[in-house]
Amino acid sequence: MIELSEVRKKYRDTTALDGVDLHVREGEVYGVLGRSGAGKSTLLRTVNALERPDSGSVRVAGTEITALGGSELRAARSRIGMVFQHFHLLRNKTVEANVALPLRIAGKNKGDRGPRVAELLDVVGLSDKAGAYPAQLSGGQRQRVAIARALAAEPDVLLSDEATSALDQQTTVEILDLLRRLNRDLGLTILLITHELQVVTRICDSAAILRAGRVVESGKVADLLAEPGSELGRQAFHLGDTAAPEAASTVDITFTGAEVGEPVVAALVRRFDLDVSILDAAVQTAPGDGGFTVGRLRLAVPASPRTGEALEWLRARGYGVEER
Amino acid sequence: MNLDWAELAELLGPASLETLQMVGLATLWTVIAGLPLGVALYSLSPRGLRPVGSVYKILGLVVNIGRSIPFILLMLAIIPVTRLLIGTSIGSFAAVVPLSVAAVPFFARLVESSLLDIDPGLVEAARSMGAHGLGIVGRVLVPESLPSLIRALTVTVVAIIGYSAMAGAIGGGGLGAVAVRYGYQRFQYDTMIVAVIILVVLVQLIQFAGDLVSRRLDRR
Numbered sequence: 001m002i003e004l005s006e007v008r009k010k011y012r013d014t015t016a017l018d019g020v021d022l023h024v025r026e027g028e029v030y031g032v033l034g035r036s037g038a039g040k041s042t043l044l045r046t047v048n049a050l051e052r053p054d055s056g057s058v059r060v061a062g063t064e065i066t067a068l069g070g071s072e073l074r075a076a077r078s079r080i081g082m083v084f085q086h087f088h089l090l091r092n093k094t095v096e097a098n099v100a101l102p103l104r105i106a107g108k109n110k111g112d113r114g115p116r117v118a119e120l121l122d123v124v125g126l127s128d129k130a131g132a133y134p135a136q137l138s139g140g141q142r143q144r145v146a147i148a149r150a151l152a153a154e155p156d157v158l159l160s161d162e163a164t165s166a167l168d169q170q171t172t173v174e175i176l177d178l179l180r181r182l183n184r185d186l187g188l189t190i191l192l193i194t195h196e197l198q199v200v201t202r203i204c205d206s207a208a209i210l211r212a213g214r215v216v217e218s219g220k221v222a223d224l225l226a227e228p229g230s231e232l233g234r235q236a237f238h239l240g241d242t243a244a245p246e247a248a249s250t251v252d253i254t255f256t257g258a259e260v261g262e263p264v265v266a267a268l269v270r271r272f273d274l275d276v277s278i279l280d281a282a283v284q285t286a287p288g289d290g291g292f293t294v295g296r297l298r299l300a301v302p303a304s305p306r307t308g309e310a311l312e313w314l315r316a317r318g319y320g321v322e323e324r
Numbered sequence: 325m326n327l328d329w330a331e332l333a334e335l336l337g338p339a340s341l342e343t344l345q346m347v348g349l350a351t352l353w354t355v356i357a358g359l360p361l362g363v364a365l366y367s368l369s370p371r372g373l374r375p376v377g378s379v380y381k382i383l384g385l386v387v388n389i390g391r392s393i394p395f396i397l398l399m400l401a402i403i404p405v406t407r408l409l410i411g412t413s414i415g416s417f418a419a420v421v422p423l424s425v426a427a428v429p430f431f432a433r434l435v436e437s438s439l440l441d442i443d444p445g446l447v448e449a450a451r452s453m454g455a456h457g458l459g460i461v462g463r464v465l466v467p468e469s470l471p472s473l474i475r476a477l478t479v480t481v482v483a484i485i486g487y488s489a490m491a492g493a494i495g496g497g498g499l500g501a502v503a504v505r506y507g508y509q510r511f512q513y514d515t516m517i518v519a520v521i522i523l524v525v526l527v528q529l530i531q532f533a534g535d536l537v538s539r540r541l542d543r544r
Binding site: 048050073074075076077078080081082084086088090091092093101102104105106133134135149153159 | 443445446448449450451452453454455456459463464467468470471541542543544
């Protein structure tokens with residue numbers, strides 16, 4: 001649905017995007033995770049040509065966006081919804097008028113706008129706020145209005161620019177769940193950028209990590225979590241720097257699916273006579289159907305002639321093993 | 325003071341009407357010309373919709389020149405233009421020309437600064453919806469800055485009233501002309517004082533109305 005290849009963008013002496021490739025499949029939620037200054041914002045804005053890349057290709061639903069201009073570009077933009085960290089609602093207009101804005105821009109007449117706006121407000125659960133002004137709403141409600149507005153012109157794609165970063169924890173979860181629901185119910189493809197890991201682990205099917213304008217890692221969230229040594233896994237399990245004492249080695253073991261709950265520690269003790277101790281552990285559930293569970297266990301494994309054999313045995317059984 | 329109220333009313337009534345006419349017409353022309361000029365200044369400015377540095381600088385220079393010429397000099401300088409447009413350079417009708425010429429650049433700058441106060445994120449949001457330049461101006465910039473534009477217009481109208489009194493001193497009509505003629509030239513200070521009081525009341529009313537409308541429109 002969205003395909004970026006070799007996208008580069010420079011601002012004077014800073015390189016915002018340094019050859020980015022990204023592939024967002026139709027109907028998925030794709031998260032780009034990165035710190036501020038990593039180039040996320042620029043990346044997102046190349047998709048609806050609010051930013052023009054210096055080179056590279058940006059295709060949305062098969063159309064080369066970088067080649068468009070004038071009315072063709074405006075038409076393409078109306079097929080791509082966008083929500084922002086600070087909502088960007090018209091403060092002197094009612095909720096209703098805000099949601100109707102894209103319809104007015106598209107030249108829809110009043111008779112067509114009314115029912116569509118009512119329907120959208122119902123979808124985001126704000127039917128009773130149609131006549132309110134943004135100042136009378138909470139942050140979460142304002143973001144719902146912005147989401148309704150972004151969906152007004154029935155886009156195929158929704159771009160989210162840190163949509164939950166200005167919201168508290170509870171509201172963040174509500175907005176994320178709303179986005180996920182819209183993705184499922186409408187088949188909406190969502191590309192979001194965020195600096196919050198929980199956004200990725202809660203609603204994204206796929207993710208990329210962006211650092212200094214480069215994608216350092218990308219793939220299905222479930223695969224990235226399960227992969228020993230992945231950046232996303234390291235951040236998600238957050239086992240930190242806990243390390244085994246001298247004369248023992250630190251080993252991270254990653255379990256997926258059915259392996260979760262198997263008596264790994266007991267096996268190491270009984271089978272290999274290794275007195276391992278647990279340093280840290282965490283479990284993550286990857287988003288998507290079935291709630292794919294991934295766990296990671298950090299063990300201190302004492303130095304022994306059988307250590308290598310034990311780790312081989314774990315690998316053979318399908319565990320992810322990473323010696324640190 | 326020994327005022328003959330009937331005589332005073334006969335004198336100041338038509339003069340007040342003249343002032344209202346002059347200020348009203350000048351305000352109309354100021355909005356018609358100043359609003360687009362202000363939008364153009366904003367659009368071409370470095371933070372605007374379509375920045376064009378060179379054109380912005382030239383336009384800005386013209387506006388600044390317009391604003392820096394003292395009104396009395398401006399009025400005298402454009403007498404040929406006034407004659408061309410109106411047929412005469414005397415009277416309140418003729419004064420509308422220099423009043424508009426003086427107020428347009430003033431109002432245009434205020435419009436520019438009102439528009440610059442709008443969060444650029446709003447403009448970006450409108451762009452992301454596929455809006456074109458005029459659509460952004462009409463559907464986002466003007467509605468969103470309306471309270472601030474009304475305040476700018478209020479300040480401008482008050483300035484026009486001030487200019488109109490000056491215009492009265494050199495051939496224009498209205499309350500300013502009466503105040504100068506009777507107060508300064510004939511030493512009928514009572515007439516002058518009443519004319520000035522009417523001007524003060526007029527300014528107060530306009531400021532009050534402007535504040536009221538602006539507050540009503542402001543939902544922030």
